[in-house]
Amino acid sequence: xxxxxxxxxxxxxxxxxxxxxxxxxxxxxxxxxxxxxxxxxxxxxxxxxxxxxxxxxxxxxxxxxxxxxxxxxxxxxxxxxxxxxxxxxxxxxxxxxxxxxxxxxxxxxxxxxxxxxxxxxxxxxxxxxxxxxxxxxxxxxxxxxxxxxxxxxxxxxxxxxxxxxxxxxxxxxxxxxxxxxxxxxxxxxxxxxxxxxxxxxxxxxxxxxxxxxxxxxxxxxxxxxxxxxxxxxxxxxxxxxxxxxxxxxxxxxxxxxxxxxxxxxxxxxxxxxxxxxxxxxxxxxxxxxxxxxxxxxxxxxxxxxxxxxxxxxxxxxxxxxxxxxxxxxxxxxxxxxxxxxxxxxxxxxxxxxxxxxxxxxxxxxxxxxxxxxxxxxxxxxxxxxxxxxxxxxxxxxxxxxxxxxxxx
Ligand code: SF4
Numbered sequence: 001x002x003x004x005x006x007x008x009x010x011x012x013x014x015x016x017x018x019x020x021x022x023x024x025x026x027x028x029x030x031x032x033x034x035x036x037x038x039x040x041x042x043x044x045x046x047x048x049x050x051x052x053x054x055x056x057x058x059x060x061x062x063x064x065x066x067x068x069x070x071x072x073x074x075x076x077x078x079x080x081x082x083x084x085x086x087x088x089x090x091x092x093x094x095x096x097x098x099x100x101x102x103x104x105x106x107x108x109x110x111x112x113x114x115x116x117x118x119x120x121x122x123x124x125x126x127x128x129x130x131x132x133x134x135x136x137x138x139x140x141x142x143x144x145x146x147x148x149x150x151x152x153x154x155x156x157x158x159x160x161x162x163x164x165x166x167x168x169x170x171x172x173x174x175x176x177x178x179x180x181x182x183x184x185x186x187x188x189x190x191x192x193x194x195x196x197x198x199x200x201x202x203x204x205x206x207x208x209x210x211x212x213x214x215x216x217x218x219x220x221x222x223x224x225x226x227x228x229x230x231x232x233x234x235x236x237x238x239x240x241x242x243x244x245x246x247x248x249x250x251x252x253x254x255x256x257x258x259x260x261x262x263x264x265x266x267x268x269x270x271x272x273x274x275x276x277x278x279x280x281x282x283x284x285x286x287x288x289x290x291x292x293x294x295x296x297x298x299x300x301x302x303x304x305x306x307x308x309x310x311x312x313x314x315x316x317x318x319x320x321x322x323x324x325x326x327x328x329x330x331x332x333x334x335x336x337x338x339x340x341x342x343x344x345x346x347x348x349x350x351x352x353x354x355x356x357x358x359x360x361x362x363x364x365x366x367x368x369x370x371x372x373x374x375x376x377x378x379x380x381x382x383x384x385x386x387x388x389x390x391x392x393x394x395x396x397x398x399x400x401x402x403x404x405x406x407x408x
Pocket of ligand 1: 308310311352354
């Protein structure tokens with residue numbers, strides 16, 4: 001029997017966000033889109049322009065900014081203008097909570113400058129106000145021909161809907177687990193709000209859905225159900241994933257499982273940066289996940305073995321690190337000259353146990369000498385042994401081999 005790869009992509013209605021040079025399509029079979037969010041005060045135009053530009057330059061195809069008050073809304077058109085002036089055309093997504101209806105109505109230039117409005121159905125208002133405030137944002141999206149993300153979130157779940165479902169559950173002869181009721185509330189909040197937007201006149205090809213949860217198993221369960229019940233384009237993300245390796249691992253586990261099942265049209269890693277830390281880490285994490293899973297290609301991959309007692313010197317680790325860094329820093333220039341270079345696969349291996357075999361699977365591979373082996377390093381190109389390197393210039397010689405391969 002054929003050993004299966006990832007499931008076919010869940011079919012969704014494609015949504016084009018933005019226009020002109022920076023426009024991207026989310027869903028409808030388009031490549032999975034990488035996105036991120038700033039953590040600057042949007043009213044601080046200099047800081048926000050700098051961070052959006054940084055995120056876009058490392059590969060964020062959509063960038064979300066907080067629009068939480070009048071000063072922030074007033075800054076948005078100026079930020080858009082400044083970005084366009086420096087050649088950064090990435091679509092901007094406005095993140096609205098509580099008063100989005102008011103900010104969009106009071107700041108038409110902001111409504112025009114944004115490519116997409118993010119609405120959280122859990123905090124758009126209460127009781128009778130809820131419907132009018134939600135409708136008001138959808139009307140603005142229709143008026144300005146913008147897309148909308150209906151972003152339900154576990155941390156701000158629609159209280160009225162949850163209470164209603166909890167009450168209904170309590171009346172059942174055998175009530176289900178409260179956590180399962182919360183999952184159901186998430187799914188219904190996201191899909192119900194999107195259906196409401198369609199009923200108000202916003203076409204489905206203007207709507208993206210998300211239903212973010214902070215626990216991996218809940219997130220997988222909720223998104224599976226969203227995909228089973230609808231064909232809205234899907235934004236994936238584990239909310240409040242956390243700091244450091246915990247955040248990376250949790251988000252990768254959750255997003256990875258769903259992508260493997262064909263679910264997800266755009267992804268974001270919600271990582272807590274170290275104080276003063278680099279925000280672009282979340283863009284790189286998204287790219288690395290998509291590339292290691294085989295969905296997209298961004299930079300050449302360097303496969304390296306972990307090393308073990310057979311690698312007694314640090315030569316192997318140093319070479320693996322240096323080659324990886326060299327490729328990443330050279331890539332922007334290479335891309336201009338050699339289209340498709342990002343598909344290159346390089347292997348740096350520590351000894352003959354797996355070295356030659358792994359090197360043969362890469363475009364270019366080198367197998368360094370382990371303990372007790374002859375001090376030579378065979379190089380494999382397109383699966384065949386091409387040469388043997390040795391001596392102090394080995395690292396430089398290998399770089400030249402890689403350059404020569406790229407040029408050819
Ligand atoms: Fe160890 Fe060799 Fe395997 Fe690398 S390839 S982990 S050096 S046995």
